[in-house]
Amino acid sequence: MTVVLDIESLDLEGRGVAHREGKVIFVTGALPGERIEAQPGRSKKNYELASMVRVLTPSSQRVEPACPHFGTCGGCAIQHLSPAAQVAVKQRVLEDALEHIGRVTDYTVLPPLHGPNWHYRYRARLSTRFVRKKGGVLVGFREKRGAYVADMQECRVLPKQVSDLLMPLRELLGGLSTPDRLPQIELAMGDDLIVLNLRHMEALTDEDKRKLAEFGAARGVSWWLQPKGPDSVHPLQAEDAEKLAYSMPEFGLRMAFKPTDFTQVNHQLNRTMVSRALRLLQVESHHRVADMFCGLGNFSLPLATQAAYVLGVEGSETLTRRAQEAAQANGLAEKAEFMPCNLFEIDAEWLRARGHFDRMLIDPPREGAEALVTALSALAPAERPKRIVYVSCNPATLARDTAIMTEQGGYRLLAAGVMNMFPHTAHVESIAVFE
Template sequence: MTLEVFDIESLDLEARGIARREGKVVFVEGALPGEKVLARVVKQKASFDTARMERILKPSSQRVEPPCPYFGVCGGCAMQHLEPSAQVAVKQRVLEDALGHIGKVQPAMVLPPLHGPAFGYRYRARLSVRYVAKKGGALVGFRERRGSYVADIKECKVLPPHVSDMLLPLRELIGSLSRPDRFPQIEVAVGDRTTALLLRHMEALSPADIVLLREFGAHHNVTWWLQSKGPETVHPLDAADVDALAYTLPEFGLRMPYRPTDFTQVNHAINRTLISKAIGLLDVQPADRVADLFCGLGNFTLPLAVHAASVVGIEGSGILTERAMEAARRHGLQDKTRFATLNLFEVDVQWLRDLGRFDRVLIDPPREGAESVARALAALAPAERPQRIVYVSCSPATLARDAGILVHEGGYKLLSAGVINMFPHTGHVESIAVFDA
């Protein structure tokens, strides 16, 4: 294909510049909005083309030099070449477009975005491992961008510095084990007192391997967890480490223990800010009865219990609700909290009525959203409805769908919505929305 000049209009969530040629969308790798670039079309489809940028003719004022030397090769980040506040603006536009086009709703007010650290924020990560003899041993890191190979990285700017500093020692460790080709991944979970590394191993570890893991753990303040097959095989290398991993919520005086496989937020700083913001937007009063739906480990439930009269946390995983109740007892909140295990993707209005009336409801679903919950809330009679709903989302599309249900079928008002930059330099959009009856 020949080189062509493209004027870039906007950006998609894979950080590809969007241009148009004779009415057809062209995604231009590496280009930013407002730029004029020279690019070559490399793939053509019926509805769009993909082009590779060769040269920038007119750069964007928001273009920055990526701090990471592996940017563009490693698939861990997509937007390091775009100034962080501009990344947030892109995500805000994605949220507003989704609400308008999918939900046919508009918030009365756009919330200021929630910002946090742009680097060193990623306290959860799944690192791929591959033993490559031609590269001199094991590779440990993220997969290459648009590829299945493990990127050959020696540091990572989005991981906490102490985890980044472990990448090369981990390569050496894997290479020294008895079967270095049988370790597909290492999951990282950074806690307040220790860092847990969950090693997936396809072959039994030898006694010598165990010695090496313990030596590495002692040197780097790491607690090792092992997984030989499915999730049910996950266990700590040393039983005494089973409760070592936890994160703190200082504003509420809480310490939340968890396992490396439990869902927790990647960005601890933003999580703390988000909890405070959500509770503030929910406007919880001391006499309120509150529901926390998709409650997980009680990330919102326990902070809510500090302020409300009572909180009911509901989650699909019994393991998580048991752990949440244990944390509630540990903090003396057991009389104000109750947890139930239920598939929230299959609920109806009668189930909701049977729970009794709630003054406030917080919803924090996975990417699939909370369609059944939204329909149940929308079907309540006006006197039965919670006065306020705060919906925390990791998918603008499903948030928009559920917002449309609450507004058009339930008569709720969408008071406000905004983005949370939980994952800087990536296309992931976290958001929050507030509804009033």
């Protein structure tokens, strides 16, 4: 038996949200403002899942998905919503989180940051699976429901030159000695190089390596191999070891990285994001600046071109070592220093021991920065950075940390806005500035 539902909003997975008989109902493929016919599915105590049968009253923002695999492939969730409406929905999610979790409403809404809507994804983890009845190896994202690999011939969010490799890769991997022991390929793309990092559960033969090398030479690909954990990653050809890098022309920087290092997926939007963050921080030439969760120095090195001193702190010793090497390579070693530290366990005394900072940038993972902002709030007012920019990939933890900073730390949220780092997905990236 089907039911008619009025869709009120989207959840953080891009599903339509409705209410019926006191329960929340999540409907994949439905959009806010639509009336739909749905087939009820799995039911829990407080919510239900439903599948859409047909749209009775479509949203004016509904569009035809550009990708033929949308709906099956799990790489995108909201291609059926216009790009402008996607950004508006994400802004609403951010504002709701700041109001209901962060308990703040009096701030300026920053204009959203946009990048390319298609072919933007310079990082991706592609699953590979040998499926005999499909005629060989599948290469792509996983399907929306379940652990199967989507049968993809193209991908509209990957760079065109990478999308064009999907079918040739299927043929290549199917011709290797153990096609059923190759679980994934990790894409890492720089300004001048496409790296494909192949995870292999069995040792590759010399013939396998020859086929990979020939494919790479013909297709402009650098192969890296990963027989075990991330530390085992190495280039198939030694001369490719130092070629992977992205640039930030505004600051005259070249950032070298390894295929398994964290870098932003969307290189073009990353440049815009760094520029906005530095403008919001209002860094002056005499300032001491801290970059918390600094990674490879994506913000630290641009900051070092403007400030007197930058300290980058990151949990990974590998990344801080890489950041220090980048500072050296870019002539900033005297102004930028990096140290490894678990920022989820710090306190006010640890912060105080680092000395006073005029400005701070915080760019945490999804878990947020609760220990850090709690430690900041425990400092005396004169000890705290006057201005903080917080870059977030999770509006809920940003809002939680905002409440700590405003209610305990004497900070005021000046402005916040979204950045469409992942078009056609429900991921909400945002930036906020506190004083």
